[in-house]
Amino acid sequence: MIDAVGNPQALLVLGGTSEIALAVVRRYTAARKPRVVLAARPSPRRDAAVAELAAAGVPVTAVDFDARDVAGHPAALDKAFADGGIDVALVAFGVLGDAERAWQDPTAAVELAEVNYTGAVSVGVGLAERLREQGHGVIVALSSVAGERVRRSNFVYGSTKAGMDAFYLGLGEALRPHGVTVTVVRPGFVRTRMTEGLRPAPLSSTAEQVAEVVVHAVRDRRELVWAPAPLRLVMSALRHLPRAVFRRLPA
Amino acid sequence: MLTRLSGWGRTSPTVARVVSPRDVETLANVLEQSRERGVIARGLGRSYGDPAQNAGGVVLDMTRFDRIRRVEVDDGLVDVEAGVSLDALVRALLPLGLWPPVLPGTRQVTVGGAIAADVHGKGHHVVGSFGDHVRSLDLLTADGSVRTLTPDGDGSALFWATVGGMGLTGVVLRATLRVVPVETSYFVVDTERAGDLDDLLARQSADDDRYAESVSWFDATATGSRLGRGVLTRANHARLDDLPAKLRRDPLAFDAPRLFTVPDVLPSGLLNRATGRAFSELWYRRSPTRHGQVQNITEFLHPLDVVGEWNRGYGPRGFIQYQFAVPFAAVDVIRRAVRRIASSGHVSALNVLKRFGPGNRAPLSFPAPGWTLCVDLPVRPGLGELCDELDELVLDAGGRHYLAKESRTTAEAVRRGYPRFAEWRAVRASVDPDGVFASDMSRRLEL
Numbered sequence: 001m002i003d004a005v006g007n008p009q010a011l012l013v014l015g016g017t018s019e020i021a022l023a024v025v026r027r028y029t030a031a032r033k034p035r036v037v038l039a040a041r042p043s044p045r046r047d048a049a050v051a052e053l054a055a056a057g058v059p060v061t062a063v064d065f066d067a068r069d070v071a072g073h074p075a076a077l078d079k080a081f082a083d084g085g086i087d088v089a090l091v092a093f094g095v096l097g098d099a100e101r102a103w104q105d106p107t108a109a110v111e112l113a114e115v116n117y118t119g120a121v122s123v124g125v126g127l128a129e130r131l132r133e134q135g136h137g138v139i140v141a142l143s144s145v146a147g148e149r150v151r152r153s154n155f156v157y158g159s160t161k162a163g164m165d166a167f168y169l170g171l172g173e174a175l176r177p178h179g180v181t182v183t184v185v186r187p188g189f190v191r192t193r194m195t196e197g198l199r200p201a202p203l204s205s206t207a208e209q210v211a212e213v214v215v216h217a218v219r220d221r222r223e224l225v226w227a228p229a230p231l232r233l234v235m236s237a238l239r240h241l242p243r244a245v246f247r248r249l250p251a
Numbered sequence: 252m253l254t255r256l257s258g259w260g261r262t263s264p265t266v267a268r269v270v271s272p273r274d275v276e277t278l279a280n281v282l283e284q285s286r287e288r289g290v291i292a293r294g295l296g297r298s299y300g301d302p303a304q305n306a307g308g309v310v311l312d313m314t315r316f317d318r319i320r321r322v323e324v325d326d327g328l329v330d331v332e333a334g335v336s337l338d339a340l341v342r343a344l345l346p347l348g349l350w351p352p353v354l355p356g357t358r359q360v361t362v363g364g365a366i367a368a369d370v371h372g373k374g375h376h377v378v379g380s381f382g383d384h385v386r387s388l389d390l391l392t393a394d395g396s397v398r399t400l401t402p403d404g405d406g407s408a409l410f411w412a413t414v415g416g417m418g419l420t421g422v423v424l425r426a427t428l429r430v431v432p433v434e435t436s437y438f439v440v441d442t443e444r445a446g447d448l449d450d451l452l453a454r455q456s457a458d459d460d461r462y463a464e465s466v467s468w469f470d471a472t473a474t475g476s477r478l479g480r481g482v483l484t485r486a487n488h489a490r491l492d493d494l495p496a497k498l499r500r501d502p503l504a505f506d507a508p509r510l511f512t513v514p515d516v517l518p519s520g521l522l523n524r525a526t527g528r529a530f531s532e533l534w535y536r537r538s539p540t541r542h543g544q545v546q547n548i549t550e551f552l553h554p555l556d557v558v559g560e561w562n563r564g565y566g567p568r569g570f571i572q573y574q575f576a577v578p579f580a581a582v583d584v585i586r587r588a589v590r591r592i593a594s595s596g597h598v599s600a601l602n603v604l605k606r607f608g609p610g611n612r613a614p615l616s617f618p619a620p621g622w623t624l625c626v627d628l629p630v631r632p633g634l635g636e637l638c639d640e641l642d643e644l645v646l647d648a649g650g651r652h653y654l655a656k657e658s659r660t661t662a663e664a665v666r667r668g669y670p671r672f673a674e675w676r677a678v679r680a681s682v683d684p685d686g687v688f689a690s691d692m693s694r695r696l697e698l
Contacts, residue, residue, distance in 0.1 A: 001695040004262035004300060004571045004658035005635035031639055135307030136265035177253060179266025179306060220568060
C-alpha cells in the first residue's frame, strides 16, 4: 500500500536499468525499504543494480523482461506480481535511436516503434488488469516532451512517445474509477546514458531531478507532470506555434 | 458498486465494493463470497488513516445496524447494534439521565468503530477507554458464526483482541454497554492558560484527580520562550445545583446544531505557516484563565462537530494525525517532540495533550499510563521524514502510535510499540486463519 505521505511498500520497474527509474528507486529506498522488482533483460547493468539495492538492505528481485517480446510480457508480469501486490509500477524502458537513420531505415524505425510504443502498450494493458484487481496502485509512464510537439530533428522517436503518452493518458481515464492512478511524466532533455554525446537542450535536467518530480507526483496522485515543471509553460507555447515558425526554431 | 474510500484525513484513497447489509444472514453470505481480497467493516469513516478501507475487496457499511434495542435505566446498561453512532446514543440516553462514560473528540463514530479502535476521551485518567465499559459483544467471525463474548470467562481472549483490534477479528454486530447517571447535560469547566510547555505540563499534572475530564490544547507554532504555550481545560459534569436558573428548567437539554458544512472546493495549503500562527494566536487569546464556567456538550467536548466535513478544509492532499503515547517517565519526549514540530516548518493547529490513566487488558489498546500528544499536519514534502524522526523518539522511549489515527508508520513500529502484538496475532489467527478480514491498514502494517 502507498501510505499517507507517499511511501510505497512495493515497486516494479519495467526497464529496470533505466537511470531515471533507478534514481526513483533510490529516492524511495533512502529511508524505507520497500520491496523492489527490477524487470529488464539480463545484463551486467541489471546485476549491478540488483547488487547495489541488496547491499543497501532492500529486498530486491530481478525478472527477465524484453520490451520487444510482447508474447513474453504476461509471464514476466506474473513473475513480477508473484510476491504480492505492486504499489508503484514504472514504465521506464525506451530507446532514442539514431534520428536520421530511424526515418530512412525501416528496421530501425520499427524497432523504435516496437520498444517505445508497442511494448509500452502491451505492459500497460497487463499492468492495468493487475492493478484493477488490487483496487489501488500507480502506473508511472515515462513519456517525453518530444512527444508533445514532434520536431523534425527526432520525429520517429517523438512519434512513438506521442503515441505512448496518449495511450497512458487514456489508460488513466479508464482506470480512474478502479482506484488506479496513471501518472504521465514528460521530462525534457535528461542528461543520461541515453543522451550521451548530444548537446543538452535548454531546461535540461538530471535523472535525480526527474526522480524528485516522480516521487511528488505519486504522493499527490497527479496525472500529468513535466520535469522540470517550467517545461509545461514552454511546451504549451511551443504547441501552438504555427508550423512555419516552429520549423525555424533552432534544433 | 465500486466506491472510492479514504479515511477522515483524505489520504491514500482506494476502491472497494461497498455493501450495506441489514441483517446478519446477508453479512455472513458476503463474508463467504469475499474470501479472495477480504472484507472489513466500516462505520462513519472517522478513522484518519486506512483501517476502514479495503482495496479491491469488500467493505461492509455497518450504518444500517442502527437500532438501540434496549435501555435498562436502573442497571445502567444499554444494548445497541454496532452501527449506532455515539451521537444517536447520547441523544437517546440523555433524556433518561444517562451518559456513555467514554466519548472521543467527535460523536460521529459508531459503537462498532469505538470498540475496534478502543477509543478514549478526555476522561481516560478516570474512566479508562471504551472497551472498559463493554459488558458483552456479538462478533461475526470468519467462519460465519456469531459468538457472544464477555470481558471475563470463555471467549475473553477474543473479546480483548476485538477491543482495539481494528476490525480484524470479525464484525462487531451488537454490544451491551455500561452507562452512568448524570443530572445535567452540562459541564463545569476550569480553563487555565499556560505561558510555556513546562508550565502547561506542571499544571496538567497537578490535581487531575479532581476532574472527570482533562485536556490541553497547545500552540505548535510558537517557538523560543513561548514554546508549547497552551490552554488547559478541565471539567466535571454539572450537577443540578451548578446550573443557573435558566438552564435548570431543562437540565438534560441537548441541542447540537450543525452550523455549516465545508464545501469540497478548497485547495491544499490553506493551513500554512501564516494562517497556522494566526489561528494559534487567536485560539490562545480567546481562552483566558477562568473557573467554574458552565458549558454544554458541544462547547466543551466536541467543538468541531458543529462544522460538517471539516476535514475538507485541508484540501485534496489531505492531512495526517500524528498521535503517540509515552510513559510518564518519558515526559522529555513530549518536550522534544513539541520543539521538533514547532521548528519543522510543518504547521499543526489542532493539538492535544492529555494524561492517560491505567490501560486495559486489550493487547492492541492504545492508552497506557503516561502522556499522549496529537497533532494534525497537512501532507506536504518532508512530512514523512519528520514523522519518521518522531517515530524513533517515541519508540525508543517505550511509546506507541494510535492505530485509529495512524496512516504512515511501519509494521516494525507497531510491533515495537505494542509488546503484546504476537499475542494478539495468535488470537486473530485462531479465528481467522485465512485472513478473510483485511484492510489497507492490515496490509500496510502487516497486522
